[in-house]
Amino acid sequence: MAMTMTQKILAKHAGVDSVDAGQLINAKLDIVLGNDITTPVAIGEFCKAGFTDVFDKDRIAIVLDHFVPNKDIKSAEQSKTCRQFACHHCISHFYDVGKMGIEHALLPEAGVVTAGDCIIGADSHTCTYGALGAFSTGVGSTDMAAGMATGMAWFKVPAAIKIDITGKLPENCSGKDVILTIIGKLGVDGALYKSMEFTGEGIKNLSMDDRLCICNMAIEAGAKNGIFPVDDVTIQYLEGRSQRPYMIFSADEDAVYDEVIHVNLSEIVPTVSCPHLPSNTKAAANLHHIKIDQVVIGSCTNGRLEDMEAAYNILKGRQIAQGVRCIIIPGTMNILRECVQRGWYTAFIDAGAVVSTPTCGPCLGGYMGILAAKERCIATTNRNFVGRMGHVDSEVYLASPHTAAASALAGYITEYKED
Numbered sequence: 001m002a003m004t005m006t007q008k009i010l011a012k013h014a015g016v017d018s019v020d021a022g023q024l025i026n027a028k029l030d031i032v033l034g035n036d037i038t039t040p041v042a043i044g045e046f047c048k049a050g051f052t053d054v055f056d057k058d059r060i061a062i063v064l065d066h067f068v069p070n071k072d073i074k075s076a077e078q079s080k081t082c083r084q085f086a087c088h089h090c091i092s093h094f095y096d097v098g099k100m101g102i103e104h105a106l107l108p109e110a111g112v113v114t115a116g117d118c119i120i121g122a123d124s125h126t127c128t129y130g131a132l133g134a135f136s137t138g139v140g141s142t143d144m145a146a147g148m149a150t151g152m153a154w155f156k157v158p159a160a161i162k163i164d165i166t167g168k169l170p171e172n173c174s175g176k177d178v179i180l181t182i183i184g185k186l187g188v189d190g191a192l193y194k195s196m197e198f199t200g201e202g203i204k205n206l207s208m209d210d211r212l213c214i215c216n217m218a219i220e221a222g223a224k225n226g227i228f229p230v231d232d233v234t235i236q237y238l239e240g241r242s243q244r245p246y247m248i249f250s251a252d253e254d255a256v257y258d259e260v261i262h263v264n265l266s267e268i269v270p271t272v273s274c275p276h277l278p279s280n281t282k283a284a285a286n287l288h289h290i291k292i293d294q295v296v297i298g299s300c301t302n303g304r305l306e307d308m309e310a311a312y313n314i315l316k317g318r319q320i321a322q323g324v325r326c327i328i329i330p331g332t333m334n335i336l337r338e339c340v341q342r343g344w345y346t347a348f349i350d351a352g353a354v355v356s357t358p359t360c361g362p363c364l365g366g367y368m369g370i371l372a373a374k375e376r377c378i379a380t381t382n383r384n385f386v387g388r389m390g391h392v393d394s395e396v397y398l399a400s401p402h403t404a405a406a407s408a409l410a411g412y413i414t415e416y417k418e419d
Contacts, residue, residue, distance in 0.1 A: 002252040004160040005227055006195040009135040009249050013118040021159035021256075029059065030134075030244075031113055032147040033121030035103055035360075036064040040081040041141035042122055046148060054089045055151035061093035061112055062086050063103035066360040068096070071367040101332025101358045104128040104216060104300035108208075109332055114238060115230050116247025120144065120153050125300050125382065127218045130227035131211035133234055133248065137225045158224040160195040161186075162257040165202035167266035172416045174310065175210030176302055176380065176400035179217045180271040182263060184281030192222035194258065197251065199229060202265050208237045209306040216301045217382050220278040270415035272378070273398035276386045284403050284415040294377040295320075295408040296389075297401050298329025298356070299363045302380035305335050307401040312344040314405035314416055320352035321411030327369045329356045353408070365389045371396075378407045 001018045003011065011019045013027035034042055039062050054060055062082050067075035079096075086094035093112050100106065104125050107113045113129045119136035120126065122144040129136035139153070147153050163182065182196075196218045198211075206214070211228050218226030228234070230248045238246055270284040297303075297311050308330055320326045328348050330336040336358065339345045348355050362369030363381040371377055371390030376397065379389070384396035397413060406416035 002254040002256065004195060004197055004255045004257070005229060005249050005251040006135050006160060006197065006225060007157055008251070009116060009118060010155060010157055012249070019157045021157055023157045024154060025157060026152055026154055027118050029120060029147050029151050029153055030117040031059055031061055031119045032144060033061045033063070033103065033107070033119065033123065033126060034141070034144050035066055035123055036068060036075065036079050036082055037066050038122035038141045038144065040078045042144040042148065043081055043085050045142050045145035049145065049149070051149040054148045057090045058092045059151065060091050060148055061107060062091055063095045063106060064097070064100050065102050065358065066364065067366055068100060068359060069357070099333065102300045102303055102360055105303050105331030105335070108132060108212060109334060111241040111243040114242040114244055114246040115234060116249055120147050124219045125216050127223065127225045128212055128216040128300065130215040130218065130225050131208060132238065133228060133230035135225055135227065138219065156193070158193055158195045159258050160197050161191050162260045163196055163198045164260060164262045165198060165200035165265060166262070167202050167264040168205040169265045169268055171418065172270055172402050173268045174400045174402060175206060175213035177268050177271045178210070178263065178265065179214045180273055180278070180281050180398065181268055182261065183217065183221045183278050184271070185261065186221045187279045188220060188277055189222040191218070193224050196221065196223045196226040198226065199251070203228060204231065204233065205265060207306060208233055209304040212304065213301055217278070220382060270400065270403045272403065272413060273384055275384055275395040275397070278382070278384060278398060284399065284413060287413040290376065290397070290413045292324060292378050292407055292412060293375040294369060294371065295324060295326040295404050296329070296362050296369055296377060296379035296381060297327070297404050298331065299360065299381040300331065301382045302401050303329055303331025303335065303358070305338055307380065308335060308339050308344060310401040311405045312347055314402065315351040315353065315408070316347040318351055318409050320408045324408055324411055326353040326408045327356060327362060328353050329361070330358055332358055362389055378404050378413055380404050
């Protein structure tokens with residue numbers, strides 16, 4: 001029977017010939033992921049259930065990224081719990097201060113996740129890895145605990161929405177503008193428990209960093225996962241990087257989709273999600289009246305090298321507007337090193353920005369950029385719910401690195417225009 005790309009991956013990992021949308025399956029897991037917030041809860045459930053061993057020390061990844069370096073005693077205790085568990089079980093993929101990165105930037109970069117994988121993570125943005133042609137989805141800490149012990153997870157096979165992509169992006173736009181545009185069309189629950197499957201001749205014009213960003217925010221439309229087909233861009237990224245052999249799955253030509261959405265990249269404009277939903281999208285050109293107090297460029301959505309390069313090209317030789325705080329957070333230590341070696345780090349500082357070690361920090365209102373009442377921030381993060389980055393009376397606007405950096409210079413929301 002005809003299946004989507006996601007359904008084929010799930011059928012393979014469930015050990016069956018085919019699956020239907022809505023079917024319950026028990027599937028083998030390639031990677032089980034947790035971070036410094038969710039892993040301690042999973043460890044507690046792991047011990048409470050009487051488990052004593054993990055199913056495979058090489059198939060579990062624990063990344064300390066939300067409050068690392070630790071911001072307070074509670075976060076220090078959480079990290080200590082993770083360290084002790086990782087040491088006791090000899091977890092291969094354990095990332096701490098100095099080696100860590102933001103989990104969804106780090107695992108693809110390190111080759112821990114790869115095409116054809118079935119992945120769960122106790123973090124909602126685990127759907128990022130669909131950019132590599134994997135099925136990956138976020139789960140709760142209890143499911144993470146069961147996954148660590150058994151290497152299996154239950155899934156309801158999702159139906160799918162097909163996103164047909166054509167054209168090529170304008171110079172001042174990126175994958176962030178693409179996914180914000182799509183979420184603006186679908187709404188925050190328009191893809192609820194469905195697979196968002198991206199296809200079409202236009203995907204060849206999207207870089208891997210674009211695709212990782214797009215899949216990262218599939219959850220913001222309610223999707224179970226987002227996924228791209230494996231093409232030359234994917235293979236070039238995986239070769240010499242993937243720690244395991246990868247598998248390539250393709251959707252059948254007659255696969256069934258609940259809906260088909262057409263996106264012409266050439267028609268995309270710099271887009272901003274206004275408070276307090278990712279779906280509340282408007283063209284950046286229409287928001288020049290909105291003054292900002294803070295800019296954040298980073299996160300698991302937009303902390304990759306192309307994002308840093310976009311910020312550098314706009315900020316170099318210029319000055320951030322008076323009264324604006326600009327925080328730049330490379331996604332991994334390798335990306336941070338590249339920023340230093342290429343002279344971008346110095347350019348950021350000269351422009352008046354602060355550059356942080358990799359951390360999720362401000363994205364979830366944790367630290368490194370909390371907002372006070374009535375303050376506004378334009379950020380390359382993925383959520384702008386009430387109180388997401390601090391005080392409940394603050395506001396968060398989501399945008400691409402191009403738009404965020406241009407806004408940092410202007411002091412108000414604006415699109416980037418080349419000189």
